[in-house]
Amino acid sequence: xxxxxxxxxxxxxxxxxxxxxxxxxxxxxxxxxxxxxxxxxxxxxxxxxxxxxxxxxxxxxxxxxxxxxxxxxxxxxxxxxxxxxxxxxxxxxxxxxxxxxxxxxxxxxxxxxxxxxxxxxxxxxxxxxxxxxxxxxxxxxxxxxxxxxxxxxxxxxxxxxxxxxxxxxxxxxxxxxxxxxxxxxxxxxxxxxxxxxxxxxxxxxxxxxxxxxxxxxxxxxxxxxxxxxxxxxxxxxxxxxxxxxxxxxxxxxxxxxxxxxxxxxxxxxxxxxxxxxxxxxxxxxxxxxxxxxxxxxxxxxxxxxxxxxxxxxxxxxxxxxxxxxxxxxxxxxxxxxxxxxxxxxxxxxxxxxxxxxx
Amino acid sequence: xxxxxxxxxxxxxxxxxxxxxxxxxxxxxxxxxxxxxxxxxxxxxxxxxxxxxxxxxxxxxxxxxxxxxxxxxxxxxxxxxxxxxxxxxxxxxxxxxxxxxxxxxxxxxxxxxxxxxxxxxxxxxxxxxxxxxxxxxxxxxxxxxxxxxxxxxxxxxxxxxxxxxxxxxxxxxxxxxxxxxxxxxxxxxxxxxxxxxxxxxxxxxxxxxxxxxxxxxxxxxxxxxxxxxxxxxxxxxxxxxxxxxxxxxxxxxxxxxxxxxxxxxxxxxxxxxxxxxxxxxxxxxxxxxxxxxxxxxxxxxxxxxxxxxxxxxxxxxxxxxxxxxxxxxxxxxxxxxxxxxxxxxxxxxxxxxxxxxx
Numbered sequence: 072x073x074x075x076x077x078x079x080x081x082x083x084x085x086x087x088x089x090x091x092x093x094x095x096x097x098x099x100x101x102x103x104x105x106x107x108x109x110x111x112x113x114x115x116x117x118x119x120x121x122x123x124x125x126x127x128x129x130x131x132x133x134x135x136x137x138x139x140x141x142x143x144x145x146x147x148x149x150x151x152x153x154x155x156x157x158x159x160x161x162x163x164x165x166x167x168x169x170x171x172x173x174x175x176x177x178x179x180x181x182x183x184x185x186x187x188x189x190x191x192x193x194x195x196x197x198x199x200x201x202x203x204x205x206x207x208x209x210x211x212x213x214x215x216x217x218x219x220x221x222x223x224x225x226x227x228x229x230x231x232x233x234x235x236x237x238x239x240x241x242x243x244x245x246x247x248x249x250x251x252x253x254x255x256x257x258x259x260x261x262x263x264x265x266x267x268x269x270x271x272x273x274x275x276x277x278x279x280x281x282x283x284x285x286x287x288x289x290x291x292x293x294x295x296x297x298x299x300x301x302x303x304x305x306x307x308x309x310x311x312x313x314x315x316x317x318x319x320x321x322x323x324x325x326x327x328x329x330x331x332x333x334x335x336x337x338x339x340x341x342x343x344x345x346x347x348x349x350x351x352x353x354x355x356x357x358x359x360x361x362x363x364x365x366x367x368x369x370x371x372x373x374x375x376x377x378x379x380x381x382x383x384x385x386x387x388x389x390x391x392x393x394x395x396x397x398x399x400x401x402x403x404x405x406x407x408x409x410x411x412x413x414x415x416x417x418x419x420x421x422x423x424x425x426x427x428x429x
Numbered sequence: 430x431x432x433x434x435x436x437x438x439x440x441x442x443x444x445x446x447x448x449x450x451x452x453x454x455x456x457x458x459x460x461x462x463x464x465x466x467x468x469x470x471x472x473x474x475x476x477x478x479x480x481x482x483x484x485x486x487x488x489x490x491x492x493x494x495x496x497x498x499x500x501x502x503x504x505x506x507x508x509x510x511x512x513x514x515x516x517x518x519x520x521x522x523x524x525x526x527x528x529x530x531x532x533x534x535x536x537x538x539x540x541x542x543x544x545x546x547x548x549x550x551x552x553x554x555x556x557x558x559x560x561x562x563x564x565x566x567x568x569x570x571x572x573x574x575x576x577x578x579x580x581x582x583x584x585x586x587x588x589x590x591x592x593x594x595x596x597x598x599x600x601x602x603x604x605x606x607x608x609x610x611x612x613x614x615x616x617x618x619x620x621x622x623x624x625x626x627x628x629x630x631x632x633x634x635x636x637x638x639x640x641x642x643x644x645x646x647x648x649x650x651x652x653x654x655x656x657x658x659x660x661x662x663x664x665x666x667x668x669x670x671x672x673x674x675x676x677x678x679x680x681x682x683x684x685x686x687x688x689x690x691x692x693x694x695x696x697x698x699x700x701x702x703x704x705x706x707x708x709x710x711x712x713x714x715x716x717x718x719x720x721x722x723x724x725x726x727x728x729x730x731x732x733x734x735x736x737x738x739x740x741x742x743x744x745x746x747x748x749x750x751x752x753x754x755x756x757x758x759x760x761x762x763x764x765x766x767x768x769x770x771x772x773x774x775x776x777x778x779x780x781x782x783x784x785x786x787x
Contacts, residue, residue: 075464078457082509085450085457086485089505090498092443092450097493099436099443106433127444135455139508140448142538143501147447150497151440161666164643180500185666188647192667201666285522289546308519308543308559 093147100151107156115158115203117177117233118336120148121422125339141425149179158182161193161202169237173328174206177235190220197229197331204232210327216375221389224347230419231345233330240324241265243273243315244306245291245298253296254279256287261300261319268318273298327424335396335419342395343372345418348408349387357388363407364392367400387414395420451505458509465514473516473561475535475591476694478506479780483697499783507537516540519551519560527595531686532564535593548578555587555689562590568685574733579747582705588777589703591688598682599623601631601673602664603649603656611654612637614645619658619677626676631656685782693754693777700753701730703776706766707745715746721765722750725758745772753778 124144131140152158162174164186174184185202187193193205210216241261245252254277255262255269262269262278269276276298281287284301288309291299298314299305306313329345336342350356364371373391394401396417408415482502489498510516520532522544532542543560545551551563568574599619603610612635613620613627620627620636627634634656639645642659646667649657656672657663664671687703694700708714722729731749752759754775766773 075461078461078464082454082457083481083484085454086481086502086505087488089447089450090485090489090493090502092447093498093501094490094492096440096443099440101492103433103436106436123441123444126441127448130445131448132452134452134459135448136508136511136539139504139539140451143451143504143508144444144448146497146501146504147444150494150501153494159662159666164641181494181497183662185662186643187666188643192647196666199668201668283522285544285546289550304517304541304543307541308517308545308554310557310559 096147096151097154100154104155114332114334115156116334116337117204117330117332118339118422120152121233121336122339124148145176146179146181149181153181158204159185159202161185161187161196161205163190163193163206163208164188169326170206170208170328173208173235173237173326176237177206177233177328177330178204190217191223194223194227194229194331197333198227200333204330204332205229206235206328206330208326209329211325216389218377221347221375221377224389224418225387225416228333229331230333230335231329231421232332232334232336232419233421234343234424235328235330236325236424237328238325239264239319240302240317241300241319242303242306242313243298243318244288244301244309244311245314246311247296247298249273249314251296252276252298254294255298255300256281256290256294257300258282258284258287264319264324265300267320268315272315272318330421335417336421338395338397338420339422341423342393342420343391343423344394344396344401344420345389345391346405346408347387347389347414347416347418348412349414350412352386357386360388360408360411363404363411367404369394369400369404393423454505454509455512458512462513472690472692473514474692474695475562475688475690476697476780478510479591479694480697482506503534504537504539507539511539516562517543517560519543519545519554519563521548521551521564521566522546527684528564528566528686531566531593531595531684534595535564535591535686535688536562548575549581552581552585552587552689555691556585558691562688562690563587564593565687565689566684567687569683574747576735579705579733579735582747582776583745583774586691587689588691588693589687589779590690590692590694590777591779592701592782593686593688594683594782595686596683597622597677598660598675599658599677600661600664600671601656601676602646602659602667602669603672604669605654605656607631607672609654610634610656612652613656613658614639614648614652615658616640616642616645622677622682623658625678626673630673630676687779693775694779696753696755696778697780699781700751700778701749701781702752702754702759702778703747703749704763704766705745705747705772705774705776706770707772708770710744715744718746718766718769721762721769725762727752727758727762751781 127144128140160174160178160182163170190207193207196202197205207220208217209220252273256279259280281290287299288301288305291297292309292311350360370393375389377387485502486498518532518536518540521528548565551565554560555563565578566575567578610631614637617638639648645657646659646663649655650667650669708718728751733747735745
C-alpha cells in the first residue's frame with residue numbers, strides 16, 4: 072500500500088512539473104507574439120506546429136501511448152499558438168459532424184471553430200480571409216473523391232496546407248447464427264460501404280435502413296431474425312456477438328480531409344504535393360505526362376482523371392506524389408511537366424498524413 | 430530573429446521534457462496496474478482523477494490557459510488510467526451528439542466510448558456492469574429537468590459519480606437593421622430557448638425552422654428580410670452583423686450532465702450530494718423536511734418536486750445540496766431526514782461541476 076502511495080506522490084510531482092513547463096511554454100508564446108508586433112503579416116502555416124509535435128513524439132521512450140502524445144501535444148500547440156497568433160478554422164457544419172471531429176483532431180481545441188453550410192463556403196472563407204484554414208473532406212475510400220471539391224480547386228487559389236485521414240471499421244453484429252439472419256439494420260452509409268461483403272455472404276437478407284448504426288444495433292437486439300452493421304464497441308456493450316469483423320469492401324475504409332489555407336506548407340522532410348494538370352486529347356499524351364515522374368523515381372500516390380467541359384482542357388488529372396515543391400527534384404519535374412501539358416497548377420505541398428481511427 | 434530562434438529552442442526542450450515526464454507517468458501507471466493484479470475488485474471512481482487534475486491546475490502560475498490545462502490533464506489522466514485500468518463509458522448516441530461531447534470533455538479520449546440509443550440503456554449498461562460509467566443529460570436551464578431520467582433514479586441503484594455543465598449562447602444575426610426583419614431562420618431549439626426575447630423584441634417576425642443554426646445563417650444571408658439565431662462565430666465568419674448577444678431567455682443557458690456509476694465519489698472537499706425524498710401530503714410537511722437543512726446552514730442548490738402515482742409516496746423531491754455524505758454534518762442531516770420523511774434515497778456525492786462552454 073505504501074508503494075502505491077509513493078507512486079501517486081511521484082505522479083503528482085510529475086504533473087506539477089508538467090504544469091510549470093506548460094506555463095513557461097505559454098510565456099514563450101506570448102514573448103513571440105510581442106516580438107511579432109509590428110512585423111510584416113505572414114500567413115499561418117501548420118508545418119512548424121506539425122514538426123514540433125513530431126519531435127516531441129519522437130523524443131518519447133514509447134511508454135506513453137503515441138496517440139495520446141499526439142493529442143496532448145496537438146492541444147499544447149493549439150493553446151500556445153492561440154497566445155502567439157489566434158487562428159480561425161472553418162469546417163462543414165453543424166457541430167458534431169465527422170468533419171468537425173477531423174478539425175478538432177488537426178487543430179486541438181484552442182482555435183476559433185466556425186461551422187459553415189457548404190464546401191463552397193469553406194473555400195470562400197479562406198479566399199476572403201475570413202478563416203485562416205478550412206477543413207474539407209476530399210475523398211473517401213468507397214465513394215471516391217468529392218468531385219465538387221476537386222472542381223473548386225480548379226477555380227481557386229487556395230493551397231492544401233495539410234491532410235488528415237480518419238478510418239472507419241464495420242462489423243456484423245447479431246445474437247443469432249449467420250444462417251438465421253433474415254434482416255440487417257443499419258444506416259444507409261455502412262450498407263454502401265459493405266455492399267460486396269453482404270452480396271457474397273448474406274445475399275438474401277433484407278437491408279433495413281434506420282437513422283443510425285446505434286439504432287440498428289438496438290433493432291437487431293430486439294428482433295429474432297436480425298443483425299446490425301456497426302462498430303465493435305456497440306456489440307460488446309449491447310451484449311451481442313460479432314459475427315464478422317472488417318466487413319467494409321476495402322479494408323481501408325477511410326475519409327481523407329485536406330486543410331486548405333492561403334499558402335502551401337514549408338517542407339518537413341515527409342511531404343506530399345498535389346497538382347492538377349490537363350493534357351491534349353490524343354494517344355500517348357497521358358503517358359508523356361507521366362514519364363517525367365517515372366524518370367525521376369518520384370512516387371505517385373494518386374491519380375484521378377476528370378473530364379471537364381471547360382475549354383481548352385479536354386481532361387484534367389488530379390495527381391498526388393511524394394516530395395515538396397521546394398525540392399530540387401520536384402522543381403525539375405514541374406518544369407518538365409509545364410512543357411508536356413496544356414495546363415498545370417500546384418495545389419500545394421504539405422506533410423504526409425498520420426492515420427487516425429474515427 | 431536570433432531571439433525567436435532561442436525561444437523556439439527552449440520550447441523544443443520543454444516539449445522533450447514534457448514527453449519524458451509523460452513516459453515516466455505511463456510507467457508508473459503500469460506499475461500500479463501490476464500492483465493491483467490479484468487484488469480485490471474495486472469500482473472505478475473519478476474523484477481521484479479529478480483531484481489530480483485540480484492539483485495540477487492549481488500548481489500553475491496562470492500563464493497557460495486554464496481551460497487548456499484542464500483538457501491536457503484530462504487527456505493525460507485518461508491515457509494513464511487506461512494503462513492502469515481500462516474504462517468503458519456509455520452516452521446517448523449517435524457519435525457527435527452534445528452528450529458525446531460532454532463525455533469526451535469529462536473522460537478524455539482514452540476510454541472505450543459506447544453510444545447507446547436511450548437514457549434507459551445508459552442506466553442498464555451501468556447496472557449490468559457493461560459500462561463503468563454513463564454520461565446522462567439530466568437538466569437543461571430552459572427545458573428543466575429530464576423527468577424520465579429522474580424517475581429512473583427512483584428505481585435504480587446507480588450513483589451519481591460526477592457532474593458536468595455545458596453552456597450555450599445565442600445571438601441575433603442579420604445584415605439588415607432590426608426593424609426590417611420579417612423572418613428569423615433557426616433550428617427549433619434556439620427558438621424555444623429565446624422565446625421571451627423574441628416575443629418582446631420581434632413579436633411580428635415569422636419563425637422559420639430549418640435543419641441547423643448553420644443553415645439558418647445561410648438562409649438569413651441569402652434573404653433580404655431575414656435574420657438568424659446562432660453563435661457569435663457564425664456571424665463573424667459569414668460577414669454578418671450581430672444585432673443582439675445572449676438573447677436566450679436565461680443568461681445561463683446550460684445543459685447539466687451527470688456521470689453515473691455503481692458508487693458515489695470519494696470526498697474532494699468541494700462536493701455536492703443529490704437525494705430523493707418523499708413526504709406526507711399534509712400542510713407543513715415540506716417545511717418540516719427542509720428544516721434540517723436550514724438548521725445546519727447546509728446550502729441547498731436545487732429542489733425539484735415531482736408528483737408520482739407510485740404509492741405510498743404522494744410527492745417526490747429531488748434535492749441537491751453542498752457537502753459530502755461522508756461529512757459528519759451531512760450524516761446528521763440524513764439521519765434527521767430519515768425520521769421526517771416517508772422515503773429517502775441518496776443518489777450519491779460527487780465533486781461540484783466546473784463550467785465549460787459548448
